[in-house]
Amino acid sequence: MVRKPRKFSQDLIEEVVAKDLCTGCGACVISCPANALNLEGGKVVLTHEHCLGDRCGICYEQCPQLVSDEALMRILFGDEMTRSDVGFYRGAYSVRSTSPDISKVCQDGGAVTGILANLLEIGFIDAAIVTGTGDLPWLPEPRIAKSRADLLNSAGSKYSLAPLLLVLKDAEEKGYRQLAVVGTPCQIKAIRRMQTSPLKNKKIVDPVKLCVGLFCLRAFEYQPFAGELRKSLNIELADVDKLSFNGKLVVHCKDGSSHELEAKRLRKLAYPHCWACRDFTSSLADISVGGVGSPHGYSTVLIRTQAGAEAFSEAIKGGELETKPLSEVKPGMDVVEKLARKKRTIAYARISREGWRS
Numbered sequence: 001m002v003r004k005p006r007k008f009s010q011d012l013i014e015e016v017v018a019k020d021l022c023t024g025c026g027a028c029v030i031s032c033p034a035n036a037l038n039l040e041g042g043k044v045v046l047t048h049e050h051c052l053g054d055r056c057g058i059c060y061e062q063c064p065q066l067v068s069d070e071a072l073m074r075i076l077f078g079d080e081m082t083r084s085d086v087g088f089y090r091g092a093y094s095v096r097s098t099s100p101d102i103s104k105v106c107q108d109g110g111a112v113t114g115i116l117a118n119l120l121e122i123g124f125i126d127a128a129i130v131t132g133t134g135d136l137p138w139l140p141e142p143r144i145a146k147s148r149a150d151l152l153n154s155a156g157s158k159y160s161l162a163p164l165l166l167v168l169k170d171a172e173e174k175g176y177r178q179l180a181v182v183g184t185p186c187q188i189k190a191i192r193r194m195q196t197s198p199l200k201n202k203k204i205v206d207p208v209k210l211c212v213g214l215f216c217l218r219a220f221e222y223q224p225f226a227g228e229l230r231k232s233l234n235i236e237l238a239d240v241d242k243l244s245f246n247g248k249l250v251v252h253c254k255d256g257s258s259h260e261l262e263a264k265r266l267r268k269l270a271y272p273h274c275w276a277c278r279d280f281t282s283s284l285a286d287i288s289v290g291g292v293g294s295p296h297g298y299s300t301v302l303i304r305t306q307a308g309a310e311a312f313s314e315a316i317k318g319g320e321l322e323t324k325p326l327s328e329v330k331p332g333m334d335v336v337e338k339l340a341r342k343k344r345t346i347a348y349a350r351i352s353r354e355g356w357r358s
Contacts, residue, residue, distance in 0.1 A: 006057040020272035021065045025190040026163035028059035061199040064190040072192045085340035087283025089302040092326035094294040105155040108291035109299035113155050117148045118318040128180040130154045137237040142167040160222040180210040185279035188213040192284045213282020215290025218274035233259045278347040280340040293336040
């Protein structure tokens, strides 16, 4: 039997980057043994003089855009795999943090911060990879959270993306061995791709013990997003205290005022790769969290795996969370499923029109 030639970096560039499907996650960058890949402007670029070419192919085997969600679901969930719009889950809850320090800075109910704070305290994890804010206002920056204070400083949603996985290499070099990672659906998919790749770097991905996925319709490129706020609302990002969605973008300013921006005005600002994403609820995570489905001030939490169930149970035992079954609150799972179907429908139409791989 003739062995199929392995694809490598040039194929990655042609099949993903050139087609505007690169999510800028950083999986290929941290996996390259020759340090031949970098991120520029949120996209992967190749340094030819260092690349090992067809002698390698590791980068291609890490890219989340080159494997289907369904293939990863089969590995992760096996016989439990479901084709429902929100993916497989063991339990669905409406949750809020019981801690005043978290409630003060959190998005929705503060479930993510509450869970991670408890897991750090009891030693379930020794660090968490999260997204904080960089030098510019609301510019996302991946970081290692080692304490409750670190988590509080990184709380709240940012609606642009950061190269989250780059920090995994830093965490490995610093000796962290029990990590949680918090990310959007595309970032969580990248982790799962790395964990299941036949060419995976075990030192980098084996420390990841928990994936916490965020609900996400789409993310927005930073500079165009800042420009739209300035143009439509006469607001600078430096004056923004909090951002949230309730069907519209709600901009809470530091002076106490709130302003709304129609979602349709943001569509043109989305990253190109967002239109190929079919996953609203981070269906490959251990725990998925979002504001949709729960009352104001609460988070919707979907427990998907045994690791997720254990982490959630520990946070409840630690007194960090107030929980109710999602079936007992309004609007409940129906609206989550509705948005998940909408995202899938839009993505399949765009994939077909653009000729992207699905």
